[in-house]
Amino acid sequence: MSSTDTERACVVTGGAGSIGGAIGRCLRADGWRVVSLDLGVPARDAADVAVLGDVAAPAAHAEAAERAVELGALRGWVNCAGYNILGSVDEVEEAAVRRGIDVDLLGVFFGAAEAARRMGALDGPQRGSIVNISSIHAAVGFPGFAAYAMAKGGIEALTRQVAAEYVASGIRCNAVAPGLIESEMNAQLLAEASDPDALQAAWAALTPMGRWGTPDDVAAVVAFLLDGASGYITGEVLAVNGGATVLARGR
Numbered sequence: 001m002s003s004t005d006t007e008r009a010c011v012v013t014g015g016a017g018s019i020g021g022a023i024g025r026c027l028r029a030d031g032w033r034v035v036s037l038d039l040g041v042p043a044r045d046a047a048d049v050a051v052l053g054d055v056a057a058p059a060a061h062a063e064a065a066e067r068a069v070e071l072g073a074l075r076g077w078v079n080c081a082g083y084n085i086l087g088s089v090d091e092v093e094e095a096a097v098r099r100g101i102d103v104d105l106l107g108v109f110f111g112a113a114e115a116a117r118r119m120g121a122l123d124g125p126q127r128g129s130i131v132n133i134s135s136i137h138a139a140v141g142f143p144g145f146a147a148y149a150m151a152k153g154g155i156e157a158l159t160r161q162v163a164a165e166y167v168a169s170g171i172r173c174n175a176v177a178p179g180l181i182e183s184e185m186n187a188q189l190l191a192e193a194s195d196p197d198a199l200q201a202a203w204a205a206l207t208p209m210g211r212w213g214t215p216d217d218v219a220a221v222v223a224f225l226l227d228g229a230s231g232y233i234t235g236e237v238l239a240v241n242g243g244a245t246v247l248a249r250g251r
């Protein structure tokens with residue numbers, strides 16, 4: 001199929017995960033053609049095309065972009081792939097830090113770079129929108145997540161930088177910062193905890209709304225930021241955390 005501007009295409013990195021899969025399904029329901037870039041294969045309803053690749057490699061992003069332009073005009077890009085880096089700053093292993101930064105931060109950098117190159121070649125005053133998935137860890141400290149928080153903070157700085165560099169080119173860039181979300185990553189942390197019930201209760205107490213967020217909660221905000229309805233928004237971080245950063249803990 002040749003690329004036409006009647007079809008909108010979007011690359012979703014980490015498209016095989018809980019949040020990435022929800023984003024893919026939401027976008028497809030909105031009429032987007034979706035390419036997933038991940039080490040795993042997404043659910044059938046979460047993407048039109050699956051590219052198996054490592055987001056730490058720029059070539060993987062280039063391949064995903066090539067597949068996307070076969071489906072339509074590449075006007076959306078979501079950097080969602082993530083890697084959990086556990087440990088305080090004095091105990092986390094070097095290999096884990098380097099792999100985490102490669103995926104969590106450089107993966108976003110390479111994705112945004114590929115998106116900007118491709119979108120810059122499109123026509124129209126609004127050429128495309130890039131959305132990066134950050135985290136509540138970029139705004140609030142949690143013991144045992146030093147390198148992960150560093151990477152997520154870098155994502156938010158990069159988001160503002162990309163927005164500033166390409167605003168005159170009609171390319172927007174924003175970030176979404178989820179809080180406590182039902183995901184494989186959090187399920188694994190619970191499973192490995194010495195007292196899963198206590199940890200789950202502690203996490204729930206952090207969210208004033210009194211519930212965990214869902215991948216669909218995140219996907220809806222991502223879809224908004226990709227859509228023309230958000231055309232006057234760039235360089236912003238939208239928190240999806242049930243009020244966790246607006247109400248002091250214990251209140």
